[in-house]
Amino acid sequence: MNMHHVNAPDSHNLKTGYSQAVAVSETRRTVYVSGQIPVRPDGTVPENFTEQAEQAWANVEAQLTAAGMGLGNIVKHTTYLGERRYRTQNSSVRRKVLGDLAPALTVIITGIFDETWLLEIEAIAVD
Numbered sequence: 001m002n003m004h005h006v007n008a009p010d011s012h013n014l015k016t017g018y019s020q021a022v023a024v025s026e027t028r029r030t031v032y033v034s035g036q037i038p039v040r041p042d043g044t045v046p047e048n049f050t051e052q053a054e055q056a057w058a059n060v061e062a063q064l065t066a067a068g069m070g071l072g073n074i075v076k077h078t079t080y081l082g083e084r085r086y087r088t089q090n091s092s093v094r095r096k097v098l099g100d101l102a103p104a105l106t107v108i109i110t111g112i113f114d115e116t117w118l119l120e121i122e123a124i125a126v127d
Contacts, residue, residue, distance in 0.1 A: 001024060001025075001026055001027050001028070001073075001126055001127050002024065002025045002026045003022060003023070003024050003075065003126075004022070004023040004024075004025075005019040005021075005022055005102055006019060006020060006021035006022065006023055007019055007020045007021075008020060017091075017094065017095045017098065017102055018102050018103065018104065018105045019102045019103065019104050020104070021104055022075045022076065022103055022104045024075055024126050027126040027127065028127055029067075029126065029127050030124065030125070030126050031063075031064065031067045031069060031073075031124070031125045031126070032122075032123075032124055033060055033063045033064065033122055033123040033124070033125065034063075034122060035080065035120040035121065035122040036056050036057075036059035036060045036063065036120065036121050036122065036123075037056060037059070037113075037114070037117050037120050038051075038052030038053070038055040038056045038059075038117055038118065038119065038120075039055070039059070039117075040055060045116050045117065049086050049089050049090075049118050049119070050089055050092075050093055052117065052118045052119060053086075053089065053090060053093035053094075053118075053119055054093055054097070056119055056120065056121045057093065057094075057097045057121060059121075060074075060077070060121055060123050064123070064125055067125070068127075069125050069127055071097070071098060071101060072101055073125035073126060073127050074098075074101065074103045074123045074124070074125045075103050075104065075124055075125065075126055076103055076104040076105065076106075076123070076124045077103055077104075077105050077106075077121060077122065077123040077124070078105070078106045078107075078108065078121070078122050078123075079094070079105070079106070079107045079108070079119055079120070079121050080107075080108050080110050080112060080119060080120045080121075080122075081107060081108070081109050081110070081118070081119050082109075082110070082111065082112045082115075082117065082118045082119060083109065083118070084109050086118060086119065087107065087109075090107065090119065103123075
């Protein structure tokens with residue numbers, strides 16, 4: 001797989017750890033990860049946003065691992081936040097989890113299916 005991060009020189013300046021677009025060539029497989037919720041394998045839900053975000057990302061990573069991929073294969077992800085007030089914490093956890101990886105991303109503020117969940121994360125990965 002060849003992945004090229006695209007950030008048009010005449011677009012706004014990025015300082016948030018994501019790409020405006022990601023061009024991918026020479027791929028073999030694409031995996032679409034359904035929205036991963038902040039539920040632990042034992043069925044419990046963490047109480048605070050940071051722990052929920054970390055759990056949702058762990059669940060994304062678990063699905064990718066099961067598909068023979070990892071976080072580095074993500075080319076696009078969408079995070080659904082239950083409330084706008086979590087946007088800064090969300091960005092912080094995303095940067096901690098993804099490090100220097102910079103997939104394309106979208107964050108949507110919306111109602112979440114279960115009111116105990118504060119976010120949901122879906123991803124597209126290629127190899």
